[in-house]
Amino acid sequence: MRAAFIEETGSPDVIRVGDLPIPEPGPGQVLVRIRAVAVNPFDLYLRSGLVSMPMAFPQVIGSDFAGVVEKPGAGAANFQVGDRVWGSNQGLLGRPGVAAEFAVIDEEWLNPTPALLPDADAAAMAMVGITAHLGLFHRARLQEGETVYVPGGAGGVGSMVVQMAKAAGARVATCAGSPERVDVCRQLGAHLVLNYKTDDIPARLREFAPEGVDVWYETQREPDLETNVPLLRKRGRMILMAGRAARPPSPSDCSIPGTALSSASPCSTPHRPSSGPARPT
Structure with missing residues (x-):
């Protein structure tokens, strides 16, 4: 062969x-x-x-x-x-x-x-789909009616997060860096799509989710946690995925009351989607 x-x-x-x-x-x-x-x-x-x-x-x-x-x-x-x-x-x-x-x-x-x-789509969606699913449902325990924000909703993992969260009944906000990619995010079903080059992301998110974001699925290598963590709702969850060398500084050395750190890797166990409404795949 x-x-x-x-x-x-x-x-x-x-x-x-x-x-x-x-x-x-x-x-x-x-x-x-x-x-x-x-x-x-x-x-x-x-x-x-x-x-x-x-x-x-x-x-x-x-x-x-x-x-x-x-x-x-x-x-x-x-x-x-x-x-x-x-x-x-x-x-x-x-x-x-x-x-x-x-x-x-x-x-x-x-x-x-x-x-x-199609086979090509199935292969292309494999790792990014598993990554999105693990973060949203296995770790963040996303529930119907909650609010999700994911930067880069037109990217590999981001596009899967948008679609899975929408299918699970969440309100979904995302951002992109060009009109074309903003349109892609809208076509994927996001309720709020921002252009990170022109929009005030924190201000618009406060309008979209006045009580804070329930699940923040962070896809950037170097997220601004000082800005992002205060935008979470009480008991909100943040999923961090980044490159091998990314070392974003943690706000207040993780001394914020109620803060918990956890980690997951899709490389160690077979993927088995959960049953029920949290199985949009």
Whole structure:
């Protein structure tokens, strides 16, 4: 099979495209014929060696995928040959990547692809969708009727936050930096869309949510927590996601009464959306 792989970490020049044997699925695994693969920042961290994880060279790269079940392994009973599937978090922690014609994937990492969703869209939505879902529902425990603000609503994670929060019955505010991207945010369903280059974001948010924002999903690398935290409602929650080197200063050394810090990573456990109204995916 044709595959993109590396035999050492380093610059993009270490990526090779060539032939590798088609892998055989083991117990509880599924051989997937890959139809689409996405590229995320974490793929770059792994390839460059910025993040160190076990690899078996030649290591196929890529973590997000969509495809079709080619062959279930022994004991893999949840999917049949021909089923369309999508997933993420491959190529991590010793798992092989998916930038190849075929990939062997543990069945627990596979999700059924909705009938009307193209494979390319399923792969592109994988990591950003999981990230948005974890923040909104697993950590922030978003409830119907609450107010959500996410900067960058036309971006990867931001666009998923807008759509999921809207589907869950929240009031959604966001911002973008151009008229075209403002229009994208409106088309995604945001109730309030601001242009961060021209609008007074804090003032407009106070008008939109006089008692404060319930869930602030921060997507900027260096957020202004001194400004943002006071815009939260009492018992409001802020989700921070940033680049590997981001170190935003924390206001008052986190001594604000009622402040709690928590963390989550989508790279350690399979994604299983919760049931009920908080499952817009």
